[in-house]
Every structure is written in C-alpha cells, then in structure tokens.
Amino acid sequence: MIRMLLRVLGHEYARPVRRTVALMTATALVEGLSYALLVPVLRALFGSAPQDAWPWLIAFGGAVSVYAVLRHVSDRSGFHTGSTLLRGTYHRLGDHLARLPIGWYDAGRLGEVSVLAGRGVLQAMSVIAHLLAPFISACVTPLTIVAVMLAFNWQMGLTALAAVPILAAIQIRTGRSTAAADAERHGRDHEATGRVVEYLQAQPVLRAGGRTVERFRALDDSLREVRRASRRSALKALPGVVGLALAVQTVFTVVLALGACLALGGSVGAAEVLAILVLAARCADPLLSLSDIGGRLRGARYELARLDTVLRTEPLPEPAEPVQPVRHDLEFESVTFRHGDRTVIGGTSLSVPEGQRLAVVGPSGAGKSTLLHLLARFYDVDAGAVRVGGVDVRAIDTEVLMAQFAIVFQDVYLFDGTIEENVRLGRPDADEAEVRAAATAARLDEVIERLPAGWATNVGEGGARLSGGERQRVSIARALLKNAPVVLLDEVTSALDPVNEAAVHEGIEHLMAGRTVVMVAHRMRTVRRADRVVFLADGRIVEDGSHDALLRLGGRYADFCNASLAPAGSE
Missing domain, CATH: 1.20.1560.10 (ABC transporter type 1, transmembrane domain)
Known part of the structure; x- marks a missing residue:
C-alpha cells in the first residue's frame, strides 16, 4: 500500500x-x-x-x-x-x-x-x-x-x-x-x-x-x-x-x-x-x-x-519544443474527430483569415460546438490538423494557446465570489480603469448600478444570484478584459430575453471588433454580422458563403433559415 x-x-x-x-x-x-x-x-x-x-x-x-x-x-x-x-x-x-x-x-x-x-x-x-x-x-x-x-x-x-x-x-x-x-x-x-x-x-x-x-x-x-x-x-x-x-x-x-x-x-x-x-x-x-x-x-x-x-489517465500531451504563433488566422485541415463510436467531425477543411467573422450554423448535433472545442484544444483530433496562425495547436504550449482565445459559452459559470473577482479572471493584473472599461463595453455597469453592493456583490455558486443575461454580461466583460486576438462564441444569446439580448449583442460587438471570430449561431441578428457563413450537417460543411449568397442559393442553409429563423426575422 x-x-x-x-x-x-x-x-x-x-x-x-x-x-x-x-x-x-x-x-x-x-x-x-x-x-x-x-x-x-x-x-x-x-x-x-x-x-x-x-x-x-x-x-x-x-x-x-x-x-x-x-x-x-x-x-x-x-x-x-x-x-x-x-x-x-x-x-x-x-x-x-x-x-x-x-x-x-x-x-x-x-x-x-x-x-x-x-x-x-x-x-x-x-x-x-x-x-x-x-x-x-x-x-x-x-x-x-x-x-x-x-x-x-x-x-x-x-x-x-x-x-x-x-x-x-x-x-x-x-x-x-x-x-x-x-x-x-x-x-x-x-x-x-x-x-x-x-x-x-x-x-x-x-x-x-x-x-x-x-x-x-x-x-x-x-x-x-x-x-x-x-x-x-x-x-x-x-x-x-x-x-x-x-x-x-x-x-x-x-x-x-x-x-x-x-x-x-x-x-x-x-x-x-x-x-x-x-x-x-x-x-x-x-x-x-x-x-x-x-x-x-x-x-x-x-x-x-x-x-x-x-x-x-493520460492528459493531452504537451509539445517538447513549443512554437509561438505570430498570426491569428485559423485552419481546419481534413479534420476527423470521433466521440466513442460516433464520428462528430468527418474530414472537414476550413480556413478563417485573420480578422474575419465566421458564423457556424446547422441543426442540433451537427458538430458546431465541437469545432470551437477543437480550436481551443479541449480535445485532440483523430485525423488531420487544427492550426492557429499556421501552427498546429498540438505544437503550442497550452497556456500560450489559451491566451489566444476569448471564449464565451451559452452556459456561463461564475465562481462563488464578487462580480469584480469574476471579471478579473480574464486578466487578474488589469488595473481598475481597464476593469471598469470592460464592464461598460459589456453593459455590465447597468447591472452593477442597480445592485446594493455594486462591484462587491457576491454572485453565489455558479452565479446563481444573477439572471442568465446578467451572467452573460459578466462573461463578456471577462472576455473583453482578456483582450485575446481570437474570439469564440457559442450561441451566447439563445436563451435571453429581448432586453438582455440587446445588451449582450452590444457587448459582443465590442468584443468582436478587430478580432478573428468564430461564432456558433442560429439567430439572424447574429448571423448577419458575420463576414461568412458555413452550414454544418453531420460533421461536414455542406454550404459555405455569405449570408445573402447562401439565401440566394436556396439550399440547406436557406431551408434552415426559413424553418427555424423566420420568426426571428424581425430582429
């Protein structure tokens, strides 16, 4: 023993x-x-x-x-x-x-x-x-x-x-x-x-x-x-x-x-x-x-x-001689990823030039969120390569790789602490002016003003004392404070009320400005802001182009928009 x-x-x-x-x-x-x-x-x-x-x-x-x-x-x-x-x-x-x-x-x-x-x-x-x-x-x-x-x-x-x-x-x-x-x-x-x-x-x-x-x-x-x-x-x-x-x-x-x-x-x-x-x-x-x-x-x-x-249990291997990426373009080269017996991504190739906004759209289970996870190397691919700045993510040190990304998920988790402590997770050494500026850009300042304890408000375990929209604003402020060159968004407005959705959209605009962006989205308001849209089905890209071009094409993306996005057209 x-x-x-x-x-x-x-x-x-x-x-x-x-x-x-x-x-x-x-x-x-x-x-x-x-x-x-x-x-x-x-x-x-x-x-x-x-x-x-x-x-x-x-x-x-x-x-x-x-x-x-x-x-x-x-x-x-x-x-x-x-x-x-x-x-x-x-x-x-x-x-x-x-x-x-x-x-x-x-x-x-x-x-x-x-x-x-x-x-x-x-x-x-x-x-x-x-x-x-x-x-x-x-x-x-x-x-x-x-x-x-x-x-x-x-x-x-x-x-x-x-x-x-x-x-x-x-x-x-x-x-x-x-x-x-x-x-x-x-x-x-x-x-x-x-x-x-x-x-x-x-x-x-x-x-x-x-x-x-x-x-x-x-x-x-x-x-x-x-x-x-x-x-x-x-x-x-x-x-x-x-x-x-x-x-x-x-x-x-x-x-x-x-x-x-x-x-x-x-x-x-x-x-x-x-x-x-x-x-x-x-x-x-x-x-x-x-x-x-x-x-x-x-x-x-x-x-x-x-x-x-x-x-x-074997962790993801760290590179013996890590490489530092100098660019912020993204690339999937013949990527295959399996989860158990199921192929989630099958032979997909995709490139996102630096500074471009890419929207990933598709039915549930198509592998949209998995693309984001592979970029951040939450998993390793089974075949092919995922690159950031031309460098395979497996050749980049984990801390260096994560420093490239600001990630905002649909389900936000906040730690049991104050609002300020949760925002500072993005960059703990940020000064007070930078933290306040990030909060303002995310419209988190509106939430803080109406809370009795302000910045010192305890959010509770998982952020239970805040609403979903308020938690999302904290998450966006955290991402803004991190100031990473690549932004990954995973359906961040899918379950928000109109007021919070408008505030979150404004925060996202500040977050995406001048950065390479990959967003998983299904609302027209979000998709229209992308420079390019890919439609994913069964782990493969079936359509690729701008929003307007894909609508004119009248294919899978247009059918998907008509079936699921038409009620949101007024947005």
Whole structure:
C-alpha cells in the first residue's frame, strides 16, 4: 500500500513517509521490548527479596518513558506527513484534472471526481496520520512480545508463534472475500451520491409537476441498494472478525493451559508464568483490533486505487519544443474527430483569415460546438490538423494557446465570489480603469448600478444570484478584459430575453471588433454580422458563403433559415 501511495504522490514524498514508518516501527518495538522487563520485575516481587524489584521497576519506567517519547514523535511525524501528503495530493490532483481533455468529464465522471476529491482523498490520506501507527503496532508489538516469550520459555513462545500464520491467513482470506463486496458498496455509495445531487437539482421540475409529496423513486432505489450492499459487505466480513477473535482467544487459552501445566510440573516458576501470561494478554488487544484496522485500510486502499486510476489517465500531451504563433488566422485541415463510436467531425477543411467573422450554423448535433472545442484544444483530433496562425495547436504550449482565445459559452459559470473577482479572471493584473472599461463595453455597469453592493456583490455558486443575461454580461466583460486576438462564441444569446439580448449583442460587438471570430449561431441578428457563413450537417460543411449568397442559393442553409429563423426575422 505504501508503494501505491508513493506512486500516487510521487517519490519526492518517499523520504518523510519512510522516516515516519521507521519511527512507528521503532515505537512498536520499544513497546514490545518494554514488556520483557515485566518478567524480572514479577520474579523479584514474588521472590524472597521484593526490594530487589526496584532496579527493574526503574528500568521498566525508563523503557516506558522512551516509548512515550517515541510515540509522541512518531504521532507528530504521522500527522505532519499526513497533512503534507494531503496538500500534495490535492495539488497534484488539481493540476492533473486541469490537463485532462474536456471529453473525459462526462456526467458520471463529474460525480465520481467530486466524491473522490472530497471524501476519497481524505480517506486515502488518513492512512499515514490515523491508520498506519495502530496497524504497525498491531503487527510489530505482538511479534516482539512473542520473541520475548521465546527467550524466557521456548514451549510457550512456540505456542504463541504458531498463531502467527493462522492469524495472517485469516486476515488475507477476509480481505479477499470482502474485496468484491467492498467494491460494490463503494460503487453504490457513489451512485447514491449522484442520485442525491440529481434529486436536489430536480427540485424545480418535481415541484412544477406537483410531485413534492412523492418519494423520488430513483433515489429510494439507490439508497436501498446501498443498504443491501452494506449488509452484504458486513456479512462477508463477519466470518473474518469472528475467526480472528476465536483464534486469538484459543491461542491465549492454550498458552494459559500450557503455563499452568509447566508451573505444576515445576518447569517454570509462578512469576515467569504470570509474566508470560501478562505478555500474552497484551498481545491479544492489538491483534483483536486488526479486524477494524484491516477494514479501514481496505477502504483507504480502494480510494487510493481510484485516485491512482485518475492520475494515470493520460492528459493531452504537451509539445517538447513549443512554437509561438505570430498570426491569428485559423485552419481546419481534413479534420476527423470521433466521440466513442460516433464520428462528430468527418474530414472537414476550413480556413478563417485573420480578422474575419465566421458564423457556424446547422441543426442540433451537427458538430458546431465541437469545432470551437477543437480550436481551443479541449480535445485532440483523430485525423488531420487544427492550426492557429499556421501552427498546429498540438505544437503550442497550452497556456500560450489559451491566451489566444476569448471564449464565451451559452452556459456561463461564475465562481462563488464578487462580480469584480469574476471579471478579473480574464486578466487578474488589469488595473481598475481597464476593469471598469470592460464592464461598460459589456453593459455590465447597468447591472452593477442597480445592485446594493455594486462591484462587491457576491454572485453565489455558479452565479446563481444573477439572471442568465446578467451572467452573460459578466462573461463578456471577462472576455473583453482578456483582450485575446481570437474570439469564440457559442450561441451566447439563445436563451435571453429581448432586453438582455440587446445588451449582450452590444457587448459582443465590442468584443468582436478587430478580432478573428468564430461564432456558433442560429439567430439572424447574429448571423448577419458575420463576414461568412458555413452550414454544418453531420460533421461536414455542406454550404459555405455569405449570408445573402447562401439565401440566394436556396439550399440547406436557406431551408434552415426559413424553418427555424423566420420568426426571428424581425430582429
């Protein structure tokens, strides 16, 4: 498990982990060896000169003091190393997630990662701080005590030693028998977490349908499965728990009986028998705790394996020798992109000269948004090449590539903070005048003026305290502040009311001025502002030209306009 932990975190953490393990092992050894002093102490106390026990009592007290100091140091090292590993894990996981392709984040994956980043990481990293010390103590201290028993009486020592392979076999068998049940329970836990989130997100729909008094069947079924899986997991672990307790108690009883026989036969003194029985009893407690510790370790190992799987997922490769584009024209050359078994973009070629505005139009599912994602290298193409300024996006450093784009999506996500903090995400080092100018150009200043807290207004998680149009204005202000040479727009006005749509259109005009623009659009007001229009169907460009030329052509684009854009013609 330590090997997997270091693989997950990186070997730069190997030294503090090994130091902590060494300290915990030394602590367990000293604890076991200190009990060896009980034999001469009890021998002196039960002998003819009890006062002779004082030197041994002092030695025993000294050993206990050394153990206490080592325990303090090892526990501190465990907590310090654990917190360091936790911080390092979050940093590494966050950096890795930021480099994974957007296509990796499907709906199920988001719930999985959210659970893993919260409870999963904490459980996995709790090994060093909370589980490793008791586990090492439960293994090393009894073995040390058995070695002490062998030194004082080989018969009783061998009897205790015979229990080691039996207990090890029980633990191994328990781990194997519960592995499948534990994996099922963890899977059901994650599914139930997703259902709870779904239930909360579905409240508007449930209430609109008058179903607030009904039970949410999907959630109920998921929780029932969690209960069944937990029950199966407990039943699978029960034989191991009972078997471990039975084996420990049996060995202790055999040692007790053997000690009584040896004492009655005169082979050993009463003091030695009593001391060895005290040592045997001291072995029992940590051994009995192995069931609980083992279960928690298996849970931590499962989370660690899931974390390892995520971190082993290959991110988009970075170029060994990145190239800096100097122009801002865009090009798709025979691009093919597949998502699963479906070809989303098939052999498409397209060029956008610097400073030109291109509108991408087509039916739902045609691959319009995918073109924008390929430009920003949210995915890598399966065939062909996507170029910015004549340079393949795969040859451009990710930070340099993203600096070329100002992106405004239809669904705007704002972080839980103030309006100003969300706008400054576009360019954190911008001065106040630049931030205010961007807000004015996006007509965000109108929103700020009517909010009591103004710029300091907290937008809530996801921007929940602002309307859709207000969030879109923040997004445009953020893009304006970034001042990137290429603008990507993805149906930014599709769900806005007329007032906000007019304001957003004005902001977009400021954003597009003098820049290379690719916009996914379906409203005539937006499409008419493009220098050129391409009609996309089934991942292929079927028509290409100006808006007026394509209308005169009377083809797919004209039919699409007549069917879906005619009601918006007055715009």
